[in-house]
Amino acid sequence: MIEIALSRLHFPVTTLGPGKRIGIWLQGCSIRCPGCISADTWAAGRHTTTIGEVMGALQKWLRIADGITVSGGEPFDQSLALVTLLKAIRGEFSGDIFVYSGYPFEKLHSELSAADGLIDALMTDPFVAGMAQSLPLRGSDNQRLHLLTSLGADRFAPFTVPSSYAPKFDVMFDEDGSVWFAGVPSQNAFRQIAASLDLEGHRVSTSEDKGPSSKGVAP
């Protein structure tokens, strides 16, 4: 049985690709870009479950979702689990599959061979804080969008050019009252939110997780 470390599942997500999407955030990232907004997903080996459990949880959304976005964390740090999950999804889902990775495309050759036909659109390369951010779905303009299938080309072509893009994110509330975000905000959005709340007398803390990664890379 193949295990997978999962941070979160959510539907609908409207800011990580076209339409109403299922968001799958995997747990664990050895890349650890300075300024990453998903630092709570860095620590590896936590929140492990099985592919079967994940597929069971997705069932109620697979009929109504337009697409699925897999992010993290770094999905390819769990390459075998990722490919196994994508195969299972592909067998039951006709929408598009979009995956984020912080690795350069050129370093994913063997992983992408194993995932041939399973990923319609792939965003690669690490987030670089301070770099221009003019393109959709990217935290920084060095990140490259690869359209790997005809479905990916159909759905994601509008995201290859700046057009009228403005960074945006969904805001969600968990049952315990914590707030979390999905999407790609502008690089200073969270600082502005924190400053606004501070002016109102609120204290803001984040769930940054600097626990050890499976590859031992320091944050």
Ligand code: SF4
């Ligand atoms: S690869 Fe993604 S999740 Fe990992 S640190 Fe960079 S932006 Fe964050």
